[in-house]
Amino acid sequence: MKQIEPAVVFPAAALAIAGVAFAVLAGDQAELAFSAVRGWITHHLGWVYSVGVGAFLVGAFVVALSDWGRIRLGPQDSEPEYKFVPWFAMLFSAGMGIGLMFFAVAEPMTHFLTAPYAEAETREAAQQAMVLTFFHWGVHAWAVYAIVGLSLAYFAFRHGLPLTIRSALYPLIGERIYGPIGHAVDVLAILGTLFGVATSLGYGVTQINAGLNALFGIGVSVEIQIALIAVITLIATTSVLAGLDAGIRRLSVFNLGLAAALLVFVLIAGPTLFLISAWVQNIGEYISSLATLTFNVDAYGDGVWINDWTLFYWGWWISWSPFVGMFIARISRGRTIREFILGTLLGPTLFTFAWMTIYGNSALQVALADAAAPLVEVVRSGDTPLALFAFLDTLPFASITSVAAILLVTTFFVTSSDSGSLVKATLASGGSLTSPLWQRVLWAVLEGLVAAVLLLAGGLAALQSATIAAALPFTLVIILAFIGLVRAWSMETARRAGVKTAVQLPVSGVAVPWRVRLKLMFARPDSKEVAAWISGTAAPAFAEVAAEMETLGLTGKVESEGDEARLTVGHETGPDFVYGVVLKTYPGKHPETEPARAEVFLSDGGRHYDVFGYTSVQLIRDLLRHYERHRQWMHHLNR
Numbered sequence: 001m002k003q004i005e006p007a008v009v010f011p012a013a014a015l016a017i018a019g020v021a022f023a024v025l026a027g028d029q030a031e032l033a034f035s036a037v038r039g040w041i042t043h044h045l046g047w048v049y050s051v052g053v054g055a056f057l058v059g060a061f062v063v064a065l066s067d068w069g070r071i072r073l074g075p076q077d078s079e080p081e082y083k084f085v086p087w088f089a090m091l092f093s094a095g096m097g098i099g100l101m102f103f104a105v106a107e108p109m110t111h112f113l114t115a116p117y118a119e120a121e122t123r124e125a126a127q128q129a130m131v132l133t134f135f136h137w138g139v140h141a142w143a144v145y146a147i148v149g150l151s152l153a154y155f156a157f158r159h160g161l162p163l164t165i166r167s168a169l170y171p172l173i174g175e176r177i178y179g180p181i182g183h184a185v186d187v188l189a190i191l192g193t194l195f196g197v198a199t200s201l202g203y204g205v206t207q208i209n210a211g212l213n214a215l216f217g218i219g220v221s222v223e224i225q226i227a228l229i230a231v232i233t234l235i236a237t238t239s240v241l242a243g244l245d246a247g248i249r250r251l252s253v254f255n256l257g258l259a260a261a262l263l264v265f266v267l268i269a270g271p272t273l274f275l276i277s278a279w280v281q282n283i284g285e286y287i288s289s290l291a292t293l294t295f296n297v298d299a300y301g302d303g304v305w306i307n308d309w310t311l312f313y314w315g316w317w318i319s320w321s322p323f324v325g326m327f328i329a330r331i332s333r334g335r336t337i338r339e340f341i342l343g344t345l346l347g348p349t350l351f352t353f354a355w356m357t358i359y360g361n362s363a364l365q366v367a368l369a370d371a372a373a374p375l376v377e378v379v380r381s382g383d384t385p386l387a388l389f390a391f392l393d394t395l396p397f398a399s400i401t402s403v404a405a406i407l408l409v410t411t412f413f414v415t416s417s418d419s420g421s422l423v424k425a426t427l428a429s430g431g432s433l434t435s436p437l438w439q440r441v442l443w444a445v446l447e448g449l450v451a452a453v454l455l456l457a458g459g460l461a462a463l464q465s466a467t468i469a470a471a472l473p474f475t476l477v478i479i480l481a482f483i484g485l486v487r488a489w490s491m492e493t494a495r496r497a498g499v500k501t502a503v504q505l506p507v508s509g510v511a512v513p514w515r516v517r518l519k520l521m522f523a524r525p526d527s528k529e530v531a532a533w534i535s536g537t538a539a540p541a542f543a544e545v546a547a548e549m550e551t552l553g554l555t556g557k558v559e560s561e562g563d564e565a566r567l568t569v570g571h572e573t574g575p576d577f578v579y580g581v582v583l584k585t586y587p588g589k590h591p592e593t594e595p596a597r598a599e600v601f602l603s604d605g606g607r608h609y610d611v612f613g614y615t616s617v618q619l620i621r622d623l624l625r626h627y628e629r630h631r632q633w634m635h636h637l638n639r
Helices: 006-026 028-065 084-095 097-113 123-137 139-159 165-178 180-216 222-269 272-288 290-294 304-308 310-330 337-369 374-380 384-392 398-428 437-457 460-469 471-501 514-521 527-551 616-638
Strands: 555-561 564-570 577-585 596-602 605-610
Touching (some): 006 028, 006 180, 006 460, 028 337, 084 310, 084 337, 097 123, 097 384, 097 398, 123 139, 123 272, 123 290, 123 310, 123 337, 139 310, 165 180, 180 384, 180 460, 222 272, 222 337, 222 437, 310 460, 374 384, 398 437, 460 471
Antiparallel strands (some): 555 564
């Protein structure tokens, strides 16, 4: 296991220190400088964000519904590492959870009070507010995450490349991903993850502080917020120490359960039938206006609202995509591309829409009924951290639900922090799936320190603007990654075409006699017999083929262990060919009576048929049959 990747860690650390120092020492000047850069990008190149995000969304759905959707993120016989509910809970908690707590009430209410395309504080403004909120929190954000996550999971789990951002560029630059270009991409990913989570942590504690102030009268101050950061960092570090399964997975499932409980409570306590109807209509309005909103860059207007809201969100999602994309890739081994894309796009989006409708529409109903309600005044004054708690005050059991909301905000932050620490540790150790524990702890602590220093010095806003501006070059990285995916999937298509069109080699006199094969079907060898056959028949047969291939100018390598033997044939102009047999057992109710099998596997996974009992010649014929298909595949690739 690689402990550290020096060419990534040291530049990332130096740039992180420099960025924090500039934000702290320059103060207001840093914020003005970064805001100016962000403003110039959104004004002149905002269309790049809109076109890019729109293309990612269309591309994701096309791929999911195509034949490529059947490809697995791993060997073709692999199974998902996590069941659906834990998987969904983890990707949702890391990618979107905390934002829903902050913006579910604040954003619809803000659009309602300052409607960009309707008369403010009307029913038309309320309807438009929900559509715009859906637009910013819907499938576009998850399409960005899905493309990045898919690139990483595919190349890491199916082709054995490191689980790092650089691997997504392998089809385009090849082995150069291990050089300066790859190092630079991973450095950007670490910085984006570190600063993105740190700034969110810094802003999020303001909401927790506001809730504690409303409930218990605890003062609102930077000192209190730094103490909250310390507590969250301590909990996140504990979760990191517990590991992915015991820490992040369990905490994410808890988050999802508590969020669902709060959601159901507000649904029942609020105007239930109206909210159900509103959810259906909101989705319909969202779908009908999807194309118009996606490619609206306000070319005929001043672009202020688009820049402040839509392009800000696109930049924010893109800047977070290395973190969230890599995390959902880490937990998605074994799923098909179709499961991955549709699960990532539709599952969290529908839950988000339900959450936004139940909270947002309920708050809008309060505003429509009383324009001077405390909730309206809180949002009108710009005190958005208090918006959620002001809304909960309009429902029964406000003190209980507010405590639950504070707890949920905190645990959402913890899952974001520890999953971010896992991602940075993976990048810093060259893509190791079991990165060193000390590194994960180090990144978790560093995240909290960066957030605390910037909060104390007032540099969070500057760093947030810089992070959004940095999304522009990473948009190019995602586009290149998607092009690389398409090239790789085209190779998969060529492989299948080779299998379908390959001609079986005519080797006379070696067909398996049907009576012998029938007897073998009912044979019940134990593990020792199969292991002996692998070492005594399969491995020598592979060595014989390798020796013959050497005379033809090919390089054949035979590897043999107790329960596995394989032949690898290298090719300069195409992928290596792998054919092997491995001992497999499938214990049932009576494992002591279950027979062992010698199953064939190729480079893309197992074939699940048994060749135990084949003679050397029969096994070689089967090997050559697959090799002929491999040659046919390379022919398709090189045409």
